[in-house]
Amino acid sequence: MKTYYVYILKCSDNRYYTGFTSNLSKRFEEHQTGKYKGSYTCNRRPLILSFYTEFTNPSIAIETEKQIKNWSKAKKEALINGAYDELVNLAKKNFK
Numbered sequence: 001m002k003t004y005y006v007y008i009l010k011c012s013d014n015r016y017y018t019g020f021t022s023n024l025s026k027r028f029e030e031h032q033t034g035k036y037k038g039s040y041t042c043n044r045r046p047l048i049l050s051f052y053t054e055f056t057n058p059s060i061a062i063e064t065e066k067q068i069k070n071w072s073k074a075k076k077e078a079l080i081n082g083a084y085d086e087l088v089n090l091a092k093k094n095f096k
Contacts, residue, residue: 004061006068007052008076011044016076020065024052051080
């Protein structure tokens with residue numbers, strides 16, 4: 001059974017990049033070496049692999065990647081730090 005990964009990279013400018021791949025080590029190396037010039041991470045190296053999770057269903061992995069990409073920085077950091085109980089509160093908007 002093939003494994004798929006959703007991952008979060010911390011860039012040198014303290015921003016986060018979220019991606020999807022079936023070969024995590026190869027894809028991280030491509031990001032780290034700037035294989036794709038003009039990509040989001042190319043000019044934000046060096047990078048840190050801050051988080052990844054595994055899936056066996058590529059559709060669920062892609063949906064998860066899209067979901068995480070829309071999260072705030074605080075919510076991504078809660079996921080990275082394993083503060084799962086904070087995720088719900090970070091999803092709520094602050095209506096003043």
